[in-house]
Amino acid sequence: xxxxxxxxxxxxxxxxxxxxxxxxxxxxxxxxxxxxxxxxxxxxxxxxxxxxxxxxxxxxxxxxxxxxxxxxxxxxxxxxxxxxxxxxxxxxxxxxxxxxxxxx
Numbered sequence: 693x694x695x696x697x698x699x700x701x702x703x704x705x706x707x708x709x710x711x712x713x714x715x716x717x718x719x720x721x722x723x724x725x726x727x728x729x730x731x732x733x734x735x736x737x738x739x740x741x742x743x744x745x746x747x748x749x750x751x752x753x754x755x756x757x758x759x760x761x762x763x764x765x766x767x768x769x770x771x772x773x774x775x776x777x778x779x780x781x782x783x784x785x786x787x788x789x790x791x792x793x794x795x796x
Contacts, residue, residue, distance in 0.1 A: 693741050694778050701771040702733035708767045712758075719761070722752045733775065741777030 709726065712719035726749060732738050750772075752758045753765050773779060779787070 693739070694774070695736055697778060698733050698738060698771075698774040699736070701767070701774045702730045705764075705767040705771045706730045706734075708761075708764050712761055712764055716757075716761075718752065718757055719764070722749060722756075722758060725749045725752075729775070730771075733771070738775060741775070743776055 705726070706723075709719065709723040713723040714720075729738075753768065759765055773783065
């Protein structure tokens with residue numbers, strides 16, 4: 693687990709979630725719900741990779757309306773990858789393949 697990657701992804705997620713929290717009540721709930729895990733990541737208190745961290749709330753994207761905010765969803769996905777141990781070779785290959793198919 694790369695602490696610097698985790699911290700950077702936490703900072704980005706925090707910034708993006710705060711931006712939407714200012715304009716969307718559901719995003720505000722999400723920002724509040726992830727605040728503790730973001731603080732833990734920024735402070736270096738998450739030392740071991742975890743599956744299904746209790747502070748992560750995927751339902752906001754799958755069941756709620758936050759999927760409309762692609763940059764928030766992307767920041768959340770990046771953070772989730774980092775908190776669960778970072779990019780595995782398989783994840784890296786999949787992300788590289790996705791990036792290769794995106795038009796510039």
